[in-house]
Amino acid sequence: MREMFVFMIKGAYDNISRILFATGRKTSIPMRNKILSGQVTYPQVVNDDSCIGCGACANICPVDAITMVDMEEPVRITEEYVKERRPVFDPMKCMYCFQCHDSCPIFAFYGKPSAIHPRHVGDSKVNLKELLQRPIVIKDKKEFEEVMNLLDEKAKKLLEGGI
Numbered sequence: 294m295r296e297m298f299v300f301m302i303k304g305a306y307d308n309i310s311r312i313l314f315a316t317g318r319k320t321s322i323p324m325r326n327k328i329l330s331g332q333v334t335y336p337q338v339v340n341d342d343s344c345i346g347c348g349a350c351a352n353i354c355p356v357d358a359i360t361m362v363d364m365e366e367p368v369r370i371t372e373e374y375v376k377e378r379r380p381v382f383d384p385m386k387c388m389y390c391f392q393c394h395d396s397c398p399i400f401a402f403y404g405k406p407s408a409i410h411p412r413h414v415g416d417s418k419v420n421l422k423e424l425l426q427r428p429i430v431i432k433d434k435k436e437f438e439e440v441m442n443l444l445d446e447k448a449k450k451l452l453e454g455g456i
């Protein structure tokens with residue numbers, strides 16, 4: 294009985310001290326003030342300069358946190374391709390599954406290819422036209438040819454199967 298009474302008193306004391314003195318607070322006072330005054334800005338998660346506007350990120354996002362919006366000034370990237378839309382991200386919906394990063398053909402969402410997804414893409418300036426004109430370098434020619442042969446065989450089998 295005595296233990297129960299001590300337990301109740303301690304619980305009441307803990308709760309009162311939490312309410313009156315915020316003893317359970319995890320956020321620092323400066324950060325709390327920043328949040329309350331709306332001074333916290335979300336990091337830039339899309340590298341707009343390198344994004345080609347393909348929409349893969351918006352298509353894969355399971356919670357519709359990315360919306361493709363029309364650009365006021367479309368960007369001609371190649372003779373045949375014009376970037377007309379760009380992704381707009383809603384951090385309040387994001388659940389950080391990083392499927393957008395993994396689906397982006399040029400890793401313009403959530404930074405560079407890596408096992409750890411950076412939250413801030415930084416301020417980089419990319420010239421898409423130049424980037425796309427760079428030759429593709431095949432480091433291991435033998436391995437490349439083996440993969441291509443394998444793909445050829447698979448394609449032949451599919452065609453033989455009547456597809």
Ligand code: SF4
Pocket residue numbers: 353354355356357358359386387388389390391392393394
């Ligand atoms: S991390 Fe996941 S939830 Fe967030 S925007 Fe990317 S795909 Fe959507």
Ligand code: SF4
Pocket residue numbers: 339343344345346347348349350351379380396397398399400401402
């Ligand atoms: S998948 Fe990448 S390139 Fe495509 S719209 Fe999204 S951020 Fe841009």
